Structure formats: structure tokens, C-alpha cells
Amino acid sequence: MTLTLRSYWRSSCSWRVRIALNMKGLEYQTVPVHLVADGGHQHTQEHRALNPMRELPVLMVNGQPIAQSVAILEYLEECHPQPSLLPTKPVERAVVRQMVEVINSGIQPIQNLRVMQRLGREFGFDKPNQQAWSRGWIEFGFEALHHLVERHGATYSFGDQVTLADLTLIPQLYNARRFSVDLERFPRLLEIESALIQIPAFISAHPDRQPDAA
Ligand SMILES: N[C@@H](CCC(=O)N[C@@H](CS)C(=O)NCC(=O)O)C(=O)O
Structure with a gap:
């Protein structure tokens, strides 16, 4: 499985996902997307094709884009349950x-x-x-x-x-x-x-x- 995170260093939502990937010991590549330069690279056609909400993060899983940080966190929790980031009950x-x-x-x-x-x-x-x-x-x-x-x-x-x-x-x-x-x-x-x-x-x-x- 290859994981690539489209991220911006100061994006709080990208940061959530970075912590989860690290907690679960998953290797990933980072593709920086600048949210401010040139009016914001989140508005480019390339990025909008991956996330029509024009936001970060986007996690590419074997080339499949997943956006919305909480959806990504839940996905990682389902696929990589240890260590768990949710209680049991x-x-x-x-x-x-x-x-x-x-x-x-x-x-x-x-x-x-x-x-x-x-x-x-x-x-x-x-x-x-x-x-x-x-x-x-x-x-x-x-x-x-x-x-x-x-x-x-x-x-x-x-x-x-x-x-x-x-x-x-x-x-x-x-x-x-x-x-x-x-x-x-x-x-x-x-x-x-x-x-x-x-x-x-x-x-x-x-x-x-x-x-x-x-
Ligand atoms: N609900 C979304 C929010 C994503 C979001 O707002 N990301 C910010 C960075 S933390 C962003 O890309 N903003 C771009 C903009 O406002 O143009 C998520 O959790 O992923």
C-alpha cells in the first residue's frame, strides 16, 4: 500500500492526519500544497480533481484520494486498528x-x-x-x-x-x-x-x- 499525504505545514487538519500516520507507524510521502502562494494551490484544477472542496488534507491510498480529515482518521483506524485511537466501549x-x-x-x-x-x-x-x-x-x-x-x-x-x-x-x-x-x-x-x-x-x-x- 502506498500512502501520500497532500499537506500544508501549518494546516491543522493535515496535522491531525500526520499524527495518526505516525502513531500507527505508517510510512507516507508528503506532497506539499501551498494554501497561500499564487492565491492558493488548493484552487488549482489538479487539486480540485482530488478534493472538490479545495481543502487539505488529501490522503492518496494507492492513488485513491480521500479527503476530510476525520474520514481519513476513521479510515486509518479501521485499516490499522493498533494502536487504537478510540476507546473500546x-x-x-x-x-x-x-x-x-x-x-x-x-x-x-x-x-x-x-x-x-x-x-x-x-x-x-x-x-x-x-x-x-x-x-x-x-x-x-x-x-x-x-x-x-x-x-x-x-x-x-x-x-x-x-x-x-x-x-x-x-x-x-x-x-x-x-x-x-x-x-x-x-x-x-x-x-x-x-x-x-x-x-x-x-x-x-x-x-x-x-x-x-x-
Ligand atoms: N473538514 C475538513 C476541513 C479541511 C480544511 O478546512 N482544511 C484547511 C486547512 S486546515 C484548508 O485546506 N483550507 C483552505 C482554504 O480555506 O482555502 C477536514 O477536516 O479535512
Whole structure:
């Protein structure tokens, strides 16, 4: 099986998949797709043929493109179940997926690049206002996530097992810092981050370690 990840170093959704591939010990090639240069290479015909949503990541599995990071994560979990990134009990798996969706549906889409660009282009938001927009939505989602983690977390977001919730948390914390979120408000998220960033799979997935890092 050949795996190729179309990725951008600072793309939080690509980062989730990089961690999963590393956790599962899967080898893959990276094809960088620049999200900003020339108006964004996600808008090229070549990329749109692979992902009509014009987004990253895209995982090519033996040439078959799969997009949507959570669909990719679930695919990897099904095909490569060890080490598992979900708990065993269905109700616990549901809670982990709930945490994932707080970020995947509740935060990231509202602060995505094209949303910010449109706020600037069509609605007159300057950079500080675009940042304030993103910051507000990250804080809103993190309040919910912090509540869930206080209830279900221990070393990691859900108990003492690294789960998909952690794979979505780490990149979103990076975005939160980019948008100057006051993370001291979310101490449990910071504690969990301290544990996760010791793990080699998380270390090598960091944006600064990617071939296209600026
Ligand atoms: N729900 C999608 C979201 C993908 C997404 O928004 N990716 C961002 C990078 S993290 C992107 O490609 N943005 C391009 C743009 O906004 O033009 C997923 O989880 O894969």
C-alpha cells in the first residue's frame, strides 16, 4: 500500500492526519500544497480533481484520494486498528467523537483560511478584526471542550489513552496561539498538551518539522 499525504505545514487538519500516520507507524510521502502562494494551490484544477472542496488534507491510498480529515482518521483506524485511537466501549467512543467534533465542526470551519479571506474581501474586516473573529470562536469551542475534558480526561483528553480527541486538540491549540487566545483560561487543555508533546508521533508531526515549513 502506498500512502501520500497532500499537506500544508501549518494546516491543522493535515496535522491531525500526520499524527495518526505516525502513531500507527505508517510510512507516507508528503506532497506539499501551498494554501497561500499564487492565491492558493488548493484552487488549482489538479487539486480540485482530488478534493472538490479545495481543502487539505488529501490522503492518496494507492492513488485513491480521500479527503476530510476525520474520514481519513476513521479510515486509518479501521485499516490499522493498533494502536487504537478510540476507546473500546461504544459510549466512550461516542464521547471521544463528540470532543473531535467540537473542534472539527464547532471551531475549525469558522476560522478557516477562506472564511478569514472572505471576511476581509467582502465584509471589510481588517487583520485585527479577522483575528478577533477567530479568537472568539476558538474560545467558545474551548469552553465546551474544557468542560468535557474536566469530566472525562486524565493524562489525555479522554482518560489515559491517546485518542482522536488529542489529535484534533494539539493543532487547534497552535491555531489558538496564532490568534492570541488567552490559554490560561483552559488549564486542563494545557496540562494535556504538556503530556502529548512528549510523544514522538506528535513531535515529528509538528509544522516546523515538515518539508514545506517556512
Ligand atoms: N473538514 C475538513 C476541513 C479541511 C480544511 O478546512 N482544511 C484547511 C486547512 S486546515 C484548508 O485546506 N483550507 C483552505 C482554504 O480555506 O482555502 C477536514 O477536516 O479535512
